[in-house]
Amino acid sequence: MTSRRHFLAGLAAASLAPMRGWSAVGAPDYLAAALFPDGSYRLAGLDPSGDILFSLPLPARGHAAAAHPHRAQAVAFARRPGTFAIIIDCATGTQTAQLEAPQGRHFYGHGVFSTDGTRLFTTENDYEAGQGVIGVWDTDSYRRITEFSSGGVGPHDMRLMPDDRTLVVANGGIETHPDTGRAKLNLPIMQPRLTYLDQSGEVLEQVALPRALHKNSIRHLAVRADGLVGFAMQWQGDTSQHPPLLGLHRRGDAPKLLSAPEADQIMLQGYAGSIAFSDAGDTVAITCPRGNALHQFRVSDGQLVGAFPLDDVCGLGTGPNGFVFTTGTGVVGRLTATGAKIAVRSVCQWDNHLVPIRAAA
């Protein structure tokens, strides 16, 4: 549906869009949460070679972060079921504001800014109702404006579509309640959904998996510049099954599920942590910390093009010269044409996600 011209224009816009406030301050290329050797949880800014430009303390274990589109500002989220999110001035590496989830809500660890930068959207749990909500915050005051249904249970990752209006939400389907920690309360009846919403909360499209895969929790997202959505999944069903952990979806179509050949797929223990498209958009990759592997697929035919053994790999970001990954053992590395290369061994343990500040994804 999308013309090639439109596609290329989108790519150019994404990679060339100036991060106005960011560029002036020698901004980091990536953000990532980590556990440091002194036992503190911190958010770090990384340069392209994996060196830590700054780090600042988080109140507890972090998860993901989101960068403001033009201020040198980022928001770092608590790992679920945390209730804090902190706003960071990335020029100085200091905290400028802290968000608290409202009464009866907790954050899931992901969020996204609107394209104009005036709004922040956060995935949250209305845990008494067992329903997902999207919180809407004003980015001048960082006060909460409103909220609306996420269109499902357990919303986790959320991204803005290239039309700059539509939100795509990974409603993982799993109900949890802070009283019972991270216990999963509804596995036999869980219904994960990939949900497209407009910014007033109207559901534009709901995408479900085939019935036999209803225990495959849709958790993390990547969006290509032409609107192709990649989603990474976590299998909650019988461990003797090895379903696909990566899906691709285009609005209006059925989702397409990608799987490695069986010998590789069974190594993954049903768990993918992060997902990203390559800079050119021709490949998509997932990290699999339980299987200690990074799997890279060709988008055009859905074939596995590489399975890279990497201990506890989880963070994954698009980079101009190949995927950048982080691991729970402290490695920052890059995937190149000749394989996975370790750039730096940091002293910290990198947490789930690596968030690119300037790249298209």
Added chain:
Amino acid sequence: MRAIVLALSLTLPVGAFAQDRLPILTDTVNAHILPGYAALAEATQTLATAAQTNCDPMSAALRAAYHTAFDDWISISHLRFGPSEVDDRAFALAFWPDTKGFTPKALTSLISAEDAAIQSSAAFAETSVAGRGFFALEQMLYDPQFSQLGSEDYRCALIQAMAKDINLNASAINADWEVYAANLTSPGETSPYRSENEAMQELYKALITGLEFTAETRLGRPMGTFDRPRPKRAEARRSERSLRHVALSLTALRDLAARLSADHPDIAADLDGAFAAAIGRAQSLDDPAFEGVATAQGRFRIEALQQSINDIRAIASAELGPTLGINAGFNSLDGD
């Protein structure tokens, strides 16, 4: 790229040493798993027969059979892999927690519509898991809401269909375990467990998730928060089995832990001491349905029980896990 794929398949689990795990695997299968599922199959047969003989919810024989069969289920409910997971059998035996009240909704809908699905085992097996199993049967036997709803004949037939369905599920799991057992006792090419270590890890995971479920869900749900305790969320509170489930599960998990640590006497002793402390706390609680969560003193004692289970979890993951080559990766254990 081929070479890289090959390299991955040669990666070995971290910390795994070639040890002879077969005695432990064989012992756990033959003395812990198979007798547990056999007992459940037998007790649920008694339950189905009792319901057929007298479906009156007040029937002493029916209630006794319900309690015995439910006991046998709780004592193996931590073994959630393989045959129990085929066709959602375990969920069809025990749909709990029920956060959105699907069980009463399913029962109301079956009874109000006089759904004919209860006339055939195959058709009933296709209905919602929320309206089947021990928790649905409990509401039919113990919840006044369902003692008058609809016709007596239909309620009777529903109770009989539930009991039979429970028995069919339990028998199917038991029959499949007779075959599945060899996967654990002879790991390798033809087994889902490629090594003795992987088979050990499955059993260790059952221990850890069993402890976690009892501490966080069986106790955590009724406890709620100090300001908002939730006694009505206690498991099987209508038949006053909530505390009993905690004690039964701890006893079963103690047996499993002892077998898994059989070749490490120091660890076995630490685990057994911690289990003894937790079971002692459970036995000294005189609060079968955890109604005490709503009082300061009752809550304090239930919190202490929960802490004692968390103590077992800490010992298991700090001492037993490493002996089984469990890779405690920062992200691999995260689950987010």
